[in-house]
Amino acid sequence: MIEKFLMMGNANNINFNKFPIEQIFSRRRKVLITIASVAIVCSFLIGLNPVRLLNGNNLKLAGEFIGAAFTPALDYENPVPGTEPFLITVIESVLMTLRFALLAMSVSIPIGALLAFFSTTAWWPKVRNKRGLKLLLIGTLIISKSWITFARSIHELMWGILFITAMGISTTAAIIAVSIPFSGILAKIYSEIIEEHSREAQELFQSIGAGFFSSFCLGIIPQALPDLLSYTFYRLECALRTATVFGFIGIETIGYRIKLSSDEFHYHEVWTYLYVLFGSIAMLEWWSRSIRKRLGGSAN
Amino acid sequence: MTPANRLLRIKELHQSRSKSLFLRFSLGFAILSLAWAWSAGTLHESVLSKEQRGTNLEKFIGKIIPDPTRESGQWIDSLPWITNLLTEGQGLKATGITFGLATVAITISGFFALLLLPLSARNFGTQRPLEIIQGKNILRSLYWFAINKSSRVLFLFTRSLPEYVLGFLLISILGPDPWVLVLALAIHNFGILGRLGSELVENNSSGSARIMLAQGGGRYSSFISTILPDSFNRMLVYFFYRWETCIRESTVLGMLGIVSLGYLINDAKAGRDFDRMLAFILLGALIVIIGDIISSLVRHKLRITRSE
Amino acid sequence: MNVTHERPDTFKLESAGRNYENISALNPTTISIKQGERVAIVGPSGSGKTTLLSLCNSTVLASSGKVTVLGNELGETSGKTLKKIRSKIATIPQNLALVDSLRVWQNIITGQIGCRGFLGNLIDLIFPSKNKILQIYSILERLGIEEKLFATTSNLSGGQKQRVALARAIYQNPQAILADEPVSSVDPARAENLVQLLNQISEEENITLIMSLHNLELAKAHFPRLIGLRNGEVQFDSNPANLNENKFKELYTLSDREILDDGKC
Numbered sequence: 001m002i003e004k005f006l007m008m009g010n011a012n013n014i015n016f017n018k019f020p021i022e023q024i025f026s027r028r029r030k031v032l033i034t035i036a037s038v039a040i041v042c043s044f045l046i047g048l049n050p051v052r053l054l055n056g057n058n059l060k061l062a063g064e065f066i067g068a069a070f071t072p073a074l075d076y077e078n079p080v081p082g083t084e085p086f087l088i089t090v091i092e093s094v095l096m097t098l099r100f101a102l103l104a105m106s107v108s109i110p111i112g113a114l115l116a117f118f119s120t121t122a123w124w125p126k127v128r129n130k131r132g133l134k135l136l137l138i139g140t141l142i143i144s145k146s147w148i149t150f151a152r153s154i155h156e157l158m159w160g161i162l163f164i165t166a167m168g169i170s171t172t173a174a175i176i177a178v179s180i181p182f183s184g185i186l187a188k189i190y191s192e193i194i195e196e197h198s199r200e201a202q203e204l205f206q207s208i209g210a211g212f213f214s215s216f217c218l219g220i221i222p223q224a225l226p227d228l229l230s231y232t233f234y235r236l237e238c239a240l241r242t243a244t245v246f247g248f249i250g251i252e253t254i255g256y257r258i259k260l261s262s263d264e265f266h267y268h269e270v271w272t273y274l275y276v277l278f279g280s281i282a283m284l285e286w287w288s289r290s291i292r293k294r295l296g297g298s299a300n
Numbered sequence: 301m302t303p304a305n306r307l308l309r310i311k312e313l314h315q316s317r318s319k320s321l322f323l324r325f326s327l328g329f330a331i332l333s334l335a336w337a338w339s340a341g342t343l344h345e346s347v348l349s350k351e352q353r354g355t356n357l358e359k360f361i362g363k364i365i366p367d368p369t370r371e372s373g374q375w376i377d378s379l380p381w382i383t384n385l386l387t388e389g390q391g392l393k394a395t396g397i398t399f400g401l402a403t404v405a406i407t408i409s410g411f412f413a414l415l416l417l418p419l420s421a422r423n424f425g426t427q428r429p430l431e432i433i434q435g436k437n438i439l440r441s442l443y444w445f446a447i448n449k450s451s452r453v454l455f456l457f458t459r460s461l462p463e464y465v466l467g468f469l470l471i472s473i474l475g476p477d478p479w480v481l482v483l484a485l486a487i488h489n490f491g492i493l494g495r496l497g498s499e500l501v502e503n504n505s506s507g508s509a510r511i512m513l514a515q516g517g518g519r520y521s522s523f524i525s526t527i528l529p530d531s532f533n534r535m536l537v538y539f540f541y542r543w544e545t546c547i548r549e550s551t552v553l554g555m556l557g558i559v560s561l562g563y564l565i566n567d568a569k570a571g572r573d574f575d576r577m578l579a580f581i582l583l584g585a586l587i588v589i590i591g592d593i594i595s596s597l598v599r600h601k602l603r604i605t606r607s608e
Numbered sequence: 609m610n611v612t613h614e615r616p617d618t619f620k621l622e623s624a625g626r627n628y629e630n631i632s633a634l635n636p637t638t639i640s641i642k643q644g645e646r647v648a649i650v651g652p653s654g655s656g657k658t659t660l661l662s663l664c665n666s667t668v669l670a671s672s673g674k675v676t677v678l679g680n681e682l683g684e685t686s687g688k689t690l691k692k693i694r695s696k697i698a699t700i701p702q703n704l705a706l707v708d709s710l711r712v713w714q715n716i717i718t719g720q721i722g723c724r725g726f727l728g729n730l731i732d733l734i735f736p737s738k739n740k741i742l743q744i745y746s747i748l749e750r751l752g753i754e755e756k757l758f759a760t761t762s763n764l765s766g767g768q769k770q771r772v773a774l775a776r777a778i779y780q781n782p783q784a785i786l787a788d789e790p791v792s793s794v795d796p797a798r799a800e801n802l803v804q805l806l807n808q809i810s811e812e813e814n815i816t817l818i819m820s821l822h823n824l825e826l827a828k829a830h831f832p833r834l835i836g837l838r839n840g841e842v843q844f845d846s847n848p849a850n851l852n853e854n855k856f857k858e859l860y861t862l863s864d865r866e867i868l869d870d871g872k873c
Contacts, residue, residue, distance in 0.1 A: 028532055035539075039407035042400035046478045061473040102337035153585035153592070155552045157464070158565070162581065165569060166360040168353050171343035204705035207667050208780060209695030209722020214729050218718060222709050241462040248464065252344050258465060262472055270469065274461065281460035287326070294320045303742070310745055310757065317711075317758035 065267050072275055073268035086269070089257065094276055097253040100175065100246070101239035107179040109232065112186030119144040120191040122199070123216035144187070151184035156242055160249060169250040178242055186235060193227045194220055226295040233288035237281055244277060363574035382579070391580065394554065394561045395587055401478060401553070401560065402546035402591075405485035410539055412486075413455075413493040418523040420451035420494060421501035424509075425519075455498070459491030463549045467556050476557035485549060489542050496538045500531045533602045540595045547591040551584040561587070617676065618643050618784050618816040619664050624673035625840075626659050633659040635840045636673050641818065643783065646810050648827035649820040651837035652860055657820035658702070660837065661786045664818065665699045666690070678783065695722030698777035700787040704769055708762040712753075712772055715761055716744045719779035747775045751805070767798050774802070778809065784816035792822055799823065803830050824856060 075086045083089075117123070118140045127133050159177040167173045202219030206212070221228075247255020254273055261269035386392045419425040425448035426441070467484035474480050504527050512522035528535075554562025561584045568577035617640050625636035634656040641647055649657045662668040663675050666682050675682045678693050685693065698719070706715050710733075717732050717740060724732065732740070741757075748754040751771045756764060761772065770790060777785050787806065791799035803819070807830050810817035821827045827834055828848040836843040836859045844855055 028529065031536065035407060035410075039404050042403045043482075046397055046400040046404065046482075058474045065469070065473050098333075099337045099340065102334060106334055106337065149589060149592070150585065153548075153588035154581060155548050155584070155588075157552045157555075158581050158584065161565070161569065162578075165574070165577075166357050168356060170345050172345065200701070200703050200705035201707045203667070204699060204701060205718065205721050207665050207694055207699055208697070208719070209691040209693075210729070211691070211726065214721055214726045217726065218721065218729060218733065219707065222707050225709065241460070245462050245464040248468065255462075255465060259468065262469060274465075278457050278460045282456055285456065290322060291326055294323055306742060306745060307738075309754075310741060313755065313757050318760065 064265075065270075068267035068271050071268055072272040073266070074272070077266040077269055078264070086272075090272060090276055093247075093252070093254040093257045093273070094280060097240060097243045097247075097255075097277075098280065100171065100243035100251065100253055101236060104175050104178040104182060104239050104243070105232075105236055107175065108182035108186055108235075111179065111183035112190060115144050115148060115183060115187035116190035116194065119148060119187060120194050122191075122194050122202075122220060123212055125212040148184040148187050151180045152188065154181065156181045157245060157249070160246055164249060171251055174246055174251050178239070178246070182235065182239065182242075186232070189231050190228060193224050193231065196227075197224045226292065229295065230288070230292050233284070233291070237284050237288075240277075240281060240284065360574055363572070364578045390564065391561075391583055394564055394580075395583065397478065397560045398547060398550045398554070398584075398587060399591075401481055401485065401550040402543060405482045405550075406489055406539065406543045406546050408482070409486040409488075409490040409493055409542075413490050413497055416451050416454070416494060417497045417501055418519050419447050420455060421498040422448070423502055424523070425451065451494075452498070455491045455494035457491065458487050459495060461488060461491075463488045463553065464556075467553050471556050481550065481553050481556070481560075484553065485546050489546060493538060493542060497535060500534055500538075501527055504531060506530050537599050537602055540598045544588070544591045544595040548588050551587060616643050616679070617641065618645075618678060619818075620674075620676040621663065621670075622674045622676070624663055624670040624675045626663060626668060627671045632840050634663070637842050639835065639842070639845065641816060643816055644810070644814040645833060646807055646817045646831050647819070647833045647835060648831035649818065649835045649837060650822075650824055650827050650859065651843075653822075655837040656840040657837055658788055659840075661699070661788050661818065661820060664784075665697050665786050666694060667699075691722060695720075695780070696783045698780045698782035698785045700773050700777050700785065700790050702788045702790075702792070704773045706761050706769060706773060706776075708760075710761055712748075712756050712759050712761055712764070713741060713744050715772055716747070716776045716779050719776040720781070722780075744775070744779060747778050751775055767794055770794060770802065774806070782815060784818070785810065787817070787819040789820055789822060791826070799826060807831070824860075 073086065076083070079086075121137075121141065124137055156178050159180050160174050163173040163177040164170070197220055199220065201223070202215045205215035205219050210218075243251075243253045244255040244258075247253040247257065248259050250256070254277055258270055258273045261267075261273065426444050463484050466487055467481055470480045470484050471477075501523070506526065508526040508530070509522045512526055513519070517525075551561040554560030554564070555566045557563060561580055565577055565580045565584070568574070568580060620640040622638050623636040624634075624638075625632060626634045637660075649660060651657055659668065663670055664677065666675075666677065669683065678696060680689060680693055682690075707718075713736070714733050717736060718729070720732075721729050745754055745757055748757060748771075751774060753768055753771050756768060756772075761769065764772065774790070777787075785806070790806075791802055794802065803821075803826055806817060806819065809815065819827075819831070832847055833845070834848050834851070835845045836855070838859050843859055844851055
């Protein structure tokens with residue numbers, strides 16, 4: 001490749017000082033190479049040694065696990081007489097997972113919307129002389145943004161553990177724990193979506209006498225609604241996954257069942273649960289896609 | 301038009317306006333499911349009595365302030381305790397491992413997702429990519445249909461498995477090892493990056509890919525030479541967004557047994573050292589905030605505003 | 609032309625000018641426009657036409673001088689009075705500022721957004737009264753697009769959207785309509801039609817009409833008063849009959865510098 005570069009240009013005037021470094025190390029390539037090298041360095045630092053994993057016992061278990069993927073259980077692998085049928089348990093746990101997710105979202109959405117309102121400047125009226133008002137607005141902005149950053153930076157599972165450690169295993173406590181980071185992330189994205197949309201209609205409404213709240217709500221929200229809805233659906237999907245994970249710390253969702261079955265190496269049961277989880281998320285995805293198609297709206 | 305005629309005409313127009321039955325049905329369904337969620341019986345609550353929970357709560361709140369501070373009443377005295385946390389308590393090591401796990405995992409998933417992207421995009425992974433016909437064979441079109449659908453399903457499936465569940469299952473099979481956590485993170489994010497990426501490919505409107513294909517280029521060549529450079533910035537944004545999320549997840553994944561923050565947190569909780577537990581949780585928050593800042597800087601440099 | 613009785617001023621600019629970071633978009637100007645007058649503002653792009661209109665509808669504050677609208681000096685009014693004045697001035701901006709996801713009737717009903725509180729406006733958008741719908745329908749009939757009453761605004765063509773914006777301005781029942789280049793992206797026949805319509809309505813209802821236009825011929829043909837702007841400076845302000853061709857040529861001849869600078873605002 002280097003010879004080709006050297007041969008380009010006038011054969012009589014090969015200027016070695018004009019080596020085309022920029023062409024070989026273009027910006028994009030630089031980025032990719034940096035990422036790859038950082039990753040390789042990190043893997044050494046962590047002590048990654050994938051070969052270590054490939055010992056006999058592991059492989060046997062792995063084979064069992066993957067094999068069970070093709071024959072998910074329709075009944076308990078070691079049925080204990082008197083317990084309810086397996087499929088009923090599966091359905092119940094999915095419903096519980098859905099319920100958890102819905103409850104968490106129904107608490108997070110209003111709080112998120114309120115926080116979003118306070119963390120965006122899109123509705124601020126153009127105040128010229130009232131310094132007090134301006135300070136108040138900026139103050140609320142800073143407080144909401146800081147709270148959102150803090151609430152988001154602690155993983156929802158951590159919030160859950162905090163609450164559960166303090167108050168015992170309680171689904172209500174878990175739901176409240178989940179709504180803290182979720183309302184934060186909803187608020188952040190809602191405010192970003194609102195600020196992305198054009199303010200033309202809002203400004204027009206202000207110029208014909210509307211108050212700041214009317215012009216904000218009627219000028220920006222109707223435009224932004226498809227994007228807001230689309231993101232809310234995505235969050236609902238995340239809530240489903242979070243509900244699953246909370247099963248591992250004691251809440252009776254599908255994750256709880258997965259843990260139980262996995263502890264007994266009943267991998268067929270595990271796969272049933274996984275498939276059912278996959279199915280629910282796939283249905284949610286289909287529903288969300290269909291709604292988005294019919295609403296129109298910008299990208300994503 | 302007389303007023304009566306007008307009203308009639310308005311009614312007619314009102315009837316014939318465009319409305320979506322599906323949207324209305326969806327709205328009704330959504331409201332119903334929310335109602336169901338709120339009213340369907342009791343939620344599983346703790347078996348402890350109210351007083352027990354009360355005392356638990358008191359004990360908890362009492363213990364979250366670090367020991368040295370409780371004894372002397374000054375926050376300064378906790379400084380050595382904090383430094384101890386970071387060094388002997390492996391706080392710093394755990395931080396490093398957290399960052400490392402996330403970076404390796406996201407790079408791996410990015411790489412593999414990129415490989416599958418051209419196949420999974422609806423307008424690319426067909427027998428007639430971007431409407432440039434490559435032959436009229438029914439078998440071939442079925443073949444492409446199968447490839448497209450299966451890569452989409454693969455993305456969807458890996459995406460629906462939470463990293464924590466994946467991590468748990470893989471550790472139970474392969475034993476506790478940082479590589480296992482990397483695998484868990486990588487698989488889940490593979491699905492997400494794949495989905496985000498295929499949307500990018502589908503929404504790409506530059507037309508240069510079409511020209512490449514029309515000139516006889518293969519799908520991968522056209523993809524790499526036109527669509528990839530075109531959406532490079534956006535892809536990078538998604539990459540860093542998921543990197544930040546991976547950091548968040550790997551602070552928690554440690555609870556499964558690898559020395560990362562999650563492990564230390566669980567350890568402290570088991571030993572009822574609530575002050576250490578809170579301190580590590582806050583350390584985790586700090587790491588996530590740092591990751592968020594780096595990610596925002598990158599996004600700012602690429603000048604695209606939307607983060608998620 | 610019976611101008612024997614005194615007509616009140618709708619807009620009065622007294623040495624009002626507007627700067628943006630030391631670049632003068634509009635030099636201090638003195639203009640007064642009476643109730644019911646029809647005025648066209650002409651000039652090349654960047655000459656300050658939009659700024660002039662923005663000063664009149666109180667979207668921007670004058671950096672120097674005084675602007676008086678409907679008897680109230682803009683710098684001194686605020687709060688309720690300002691809102692009241694604003695609700696009497698309708699604007700049709702160049703970008704139309706319609707809410708695409710709403711239906712046509714909803715866009716028009718927002719014309720009176722300045723007259724009701726938030727709750728009232730919300731009710732109007734969801735449960736409008738029959739009377740209001742009838743009014744809107746009649747306005748649309750006049751403009752020729754009554755079929756689109758319940759259509760979604762995003763599905764309309766450019767010309768139709770323009771008429772929706774016009775309908776919104778009419779529904780507002782204003783004392784003045786300010787139109788910023790309402791016909792620049794419309795074909796000549798339709799442009800003629802719209803300008804004529806606006807003039808008609810203005811005459812019938814005694815509404816002050818100020819329109820900024822590119823097209824000199826259109827302006828000369830329909831408006832009894834022309835204000836020529838160039839580089840933020842008023843070049844002429846009178847009846848087109850009194851102006852000769854040279855004045856117009858001067859207005860639009862750009863020096864090399866100006867072509868490169870591509871206007872200012």
